[in-house]
Amino acid sequence: MSKPSLNTSLVSVSHKDKYGSSVPPLYQSTTFKASSFSELQEYDYTRSGNPTRTVLQQQVANLYEVAPEQVFAVSSGMTALDIILRTLVDNSDHIPTIIAGDDLYGGTQRLLTFLQTRNQAKVVHTDTTDSESFITLFNSLDHVDIVLLESPTNPLLKVADLPRLCQFVKQKTGPDSNCKIVVDNTMMSGLNSNPLQYGADLVYESGTKYLNGHHDIMAGVIIAKKDVAPSVYFVINSTGAGLSPMDSWLLIRGLKTLSVRLYKQQINAMVLSHWLQDVCGFKSTQLPSDNKTINQLQTRFVGLESHPQFDLHKSFNRGPGAVLSIETGDVALSERIVTSKRLQIWAVTVSFGCVNSLISMPCKMSHASIDPELRKQRAFPEDLIRLCCGIEDIKDLQYDLLAAFEEAGLIELQQRGNDTYLLNKKNGHVARNNIGETYQENYNVYDQFFGQQIVSNTASLHRAKL
Numbered sequence: 001m002s003k004p005s006l007n008t009s010l011v012s013v014s015h016k017d018k019y020g021s022s023v024p025p026l027y028q029s030t031t032f033k034a035s036s037f038s039e040l041q042e043y044d045y046t047r048s049g050n051p052t053r054t055v056l057q058q059q060v061a062n063l064y065e066v067a068p069e070q071v072f073a074v075s076s077g078m079t080a081l082d083i084i085l086r087t088l089v090d091n092s093d094h095i096p097t098i099i100a101g102d103d104l105y106g107g108t109q110r111l112l113t114f115l116q117t118r119n120q121a122k123v124v125h126t127d128t129t130d131s132e133s134f135i136t137l138f139n140s141l142d143h144v145d146i147v148l149l150e151s152p153t154n155p156l157l158k159v160a161d162l163p164r165l166c167q168f169v170k171q172k173t174g175p176d177s178n179c180k181i182v183v184d185n186t187m188m189s190g191l192n193s194n195p196l197q198y199g200a201d202l203v204y205e206s207g208t209k210y211l212n213g214h215h216d217i218m219a220g221v222i223i224a225k226k227d228v229a230p231s232v233y234f235v236i237n238s239t240g241a242g243l244s245p246m247d248s249w250l251l252i253r254g255l256k257t258l259s260v261r262l263y264k265q266q267i268n269a270m271v272l273s274h275w276l277q278d279v280c281g282f283k284s285t286q287l288p289s290d291n292k293t294i295n296q297l298q299t300r301f302v303g304l305e306s307h308p309q310f311d312l313h314k315s316f317n318r319g320p321g322a323v324l325s326i327e328t329g330d331v332a333l334s335e336r337i338v339t340s341k342r343l344q345i346w347a348v349t350v351s352f353g354c355v356n357s358l359i360s361m362p363c364k365m366s367h368a369s370i371d372p373e374l375r376k377q378r379a380f381p382e383d384l385i386r387l388c389c390g391i392e393d394i395k396d397l398q399y400d401l402l403a404a405f406e407e408a409g410l411i412e413l414q415q416r417g418n419d420t421y422l423l424n425k426k427n428g429h430v431a432r433n434n435i436g437e438t439y440q441e442n443y444n445v446y447d448q449f450f451g452q453q454i455v456s457n458t459a460s461l462h463r464a465k466l
């Protein structure tokens with residue numbers, strides 16, 4: 001039989017069960033009996049290994065197309081990074097130097113700062129979207145032990161040219177070097193991107209996000225090249241960071257629907273970002289370094305052709321993900337939108353990748369752990385609103401947002417005869433919706449990633465007004 005596709009292998013879970021159970025059994029057991037004290041068995045103690053965790057690791061191995069012994073399921077995404085850093089940092093006889101991006105998930109920044117302040121690592125941050133300055137920095141340092149990359153970044157959606165950076169580091173340091181490239185793949189998931197295939201040594205994901213998708217567990221997965229995998233296992237076994245049997249079982253279940261969930265979430269994000277531009281009057285996406293756009297309404301999404309790094313992102317990823325962000329140019333306005341009582345579907349919640357749509361203000365929530373002074377230095381927009389699309393009907397998501405925009409005073413919906421007008425009060429953009437015309441009901445978006453026309457029954461302004 002030919003090799004099954006990723007989508008197929010995620011639902012076809014192979015496991016051994018003497019009763020032929022359709023679903024892998026949950027081995028909620030700490031210990032496993034030995035037949036004799038002298039005969040080593042596959043499992044003895046759940047910290048060291050558990051059959052349910054093994055099935056999960058096999059599933060993730062299928063997703064990343066590696067051997068099962070290269071995959072480790074741990075208790076959270078942050079645990080995954082912690083284990084990786086311990087594995088690599090403990091290896092060196094000097095204070096290791098880590099190069100990391102300058103737009104990182106808040107928890108990652110916090111952990112790196114923690115190591116730095118305890119003199120356990122020297123952390124150098126750089127704009128990893130600028131490959132040339134990354135290369136210049138790398139060349140200027142005496143030694144680099146770890147390169148930590150996140151792409152696209154959470155929440156500014158900045159894209160690092162991962163294949164180019166990996167190729168540079170590998171060429172520069174040689175195949176047996178101790179300098180390791182680590183990629184946080186949470187924003188993509190293994191379904192959209194496989195950084196091991198273009199040279200990363202270790203990849204991790206917060207399984208809490210897309211992999212599980214239901215916000216009922218915390219989890220992390222580590223996928224390691226064969227040479228480092230045994231050291232990663234050593235640290236996990238020594239510290240007890242392995243994912244619990246119950247959470248492993250739930251994650252096996254979550255993974256089965258990863259492809260359908262992610263597909264629908266991405267379509268929603270695609271339609272929503274076009275709609276924010278074309279109907280609501282948000283300007284096309286810009287990088288934060290573009291000073292011209294400050295104080296403008298903008299939307300950032302790597303799935304929009306207008307994103308300055310759209311082509312780069314598409315060149316090595318299979319999808320855009322479902323996280324987008326908007327800026328209003330006015331912190332108070334953003335706060336009014338996010339706290340609007342008219343938001344019924346978008347939940348004000350941290351995290352992303354869930355079947356439910358979430359709205360948040362990173363500076364106050366997911367990225368609050370980054371020192372405000374550092375956020376300022378990095379021109380991190382305080383008015384940024386992050387939108388993480390779930391699988392609901394897009395029109396309901398649109399109505400909800402329109403209502404919040406209206407209540408917050410960003411837009412006004414005016415009824416004139418049969419026509420409904422959307423007036424963007426901040427920039428004067430106007431969209432007209434005539435209930436007699438069909439094009440407003442069916443809003444067509446050519447989806448650049450999946451190469452198809454998405455026909456979405458978009459929010460009619462008329463209905464929103466009602």
Ligand SMILES: Cc1ncc(COP(=O)(O)O)c(C=O)c1O
Binds near residue numbers: 077
């Ligand atoms: C990009 C990214 N990496 C890592 C993590 C950490 O994952 P976890 O919350 O599962 O520890 C998060 C979110 O928390 C994240 O957004």
Ligand SMILES: N[C@@H](CCSC[C@H](N)C(=O)O)C(=O)O
Binds near residue numbers: 107351
């Ligand atoms: N209070 C938490 C915040 C978690 S943010 C989770 C997620 N990565 C996101 O980006 O929303 C903390 O201090 O870590």
